[in-house]
Amino acid sequence: MSASLRLLRRALTSRPVPRPCRRLLSQGSASRQHLDALVKKDKVVVFMKGTPAQPMCGFSNAVVQILRMHGVENYAAYNVLEDQDLRQGIKNYSDWPTIPQVYLNGEFVGGCDILLQMHQNGDLVNELKKLGVRSALLDKDQGEDKKDKK
Amino acid sequence: MAAGLSVDVLREKLKQELEAELVEVEDTSANHCATSFKVLIVSPKFEGKPLLQRHRLVNSCLAEELKEIHAFEQKTLTPEQWAKENRK
Numbered sequence: 005m006s007a008s009l010r011l012l013r014r015a016l017t018s019r020p021v022p023r024p025c026r027r028l029l030s031q032g033s034a035s036r037q038h039l040d041a042l043v044k045k046d047k048v049v050v051f052m053k054g055t056p057a058q059p060m061c062g063f064s065n066a067v068v069q070i071l072r073m074h075g076v077e078n079y080a081a082y083n084v085l086e087d088q089d090l091r092q093g094i095k096n097y098s099d100w101p102t103i104p105q106v107y108l109n110g111e112f113v114g115g116c117d118i119l120l121q122m123h124q125n126g127d128l129v130n131e132l133k134k135l136g137v138r139s140a141l142l143d144k145d146q147g148e149d150k151k152d153k154k
Numbered sequence: 155m156a157a158g159l160s161v162d163v164l165r166e167k168l169k170q171e172l173e174a175e176l177v178e179v180e181d182t183s184a185n186h187c188a189t190s191f192k193v194l195i196v197s198p199k200f201e202g203k204p205l206l207q208r209h210r211l212v213n214s215c216l217a218e219e220l221k222e223i224h225a226f227e228q229k230t231l232t233p234e235q236w237a238k239e240n241r242k
Contacts (some may be wrong), residue, residue: 063225101213101220117227118205 034093043097044110047135048079051094052104056081063116064104070123074132075140109135159188159222171215172197175233182225190225196236205230 043049048071054060056068071079084091084103091103098105098112106113108131113119122128129139161179168177176196183190193212200208208230213220220226231239 099210101217102226112206114206114209117229118209121205 033087034089034096036097039093039097042080042082043107043112046078046080047109047137048076049107050079050081050104051084051090052081053083053085055083060085061103063102066116067104067106067119070119070128073123073141074128074137076132076137108132159219161188161191164191164193164216164219167219168193168195168212168215172199172211174199176236182227189223191223192227194229194231196231196233198233200230200232201234 050056050064050067050071052059052061052064052067054064059065059068068081082090082094084094094103094105095101100112100115102115104116106115106119113122113131119128122131129142132139161181165177165179168174168179172195174195174197176194178194180192181188181190182192195212199211203211209228212228212230216223216226
């Protein structure tokens with residue numbers, strides 16, 4: 005068997021690099037193009053320290069708790085502590101100096117302070133509605149209204 | 155650079171550049187080592203600006219300082235909002 009054929013066969017049978025590994029290796033994790041795709045891939049995207057199951061910072065935790073309150077479960081969360089390029093890259097991308105960062109429908113909405121205020125003034129419910137996500141708080145409120153009427 | 159950071163320095167800078175009526179700065183770092191801050195800013199410059207733009211205004215005012223600051227919480231109000239809040 006020729007050497008080139010052996011190489012070809014090896015290439016065909018070798019397994020692809022696992023995804024997380026490939027992401028860490030790629031130089032592109034901080035490129036504008038890559039980040040653009042990342043924030044647009046999901047309706048709700050959060051860049052945070054730690055994971056939703058284990059936030060590593062109080063502000064990131066607050067964002068996770070707010071989303072949980074609204075029943076938003078299917079959001080993409082990226083842990084910037086695992087990728088220094090991503091950590092700096094996302095700050096440059098949004099021209100925002102801090103983590104966490106929240107994106108709705110591909111658009112940067114703010115960090116923890118802003119999300120908290122949007123939660124308090126009702127804006128978050130409306131913004132989620134625009135994405136076709138019904139806030140769990142609405143159902144809760146309605147339930148309480150009904151009780152009040154009776 | 156980090157040595158230059160203090161509650162007073164931040165307060166004066168914000169007051170001047172944002173023409174703020176009121177600036178309250180609190181050092182929220184664990185041992186007051188000037189790495190975390192919480193600010194309240196009341197400025198007419200915020201009028202007609204959504205929250206994100208207000209925060210961006212503050213961020214650009216403190217662009218240099220924020221490189222050294224670890225955590226930064228901000229509340230940005232117009233004089234009108236501030237008056238309303240105090241009436242409660």
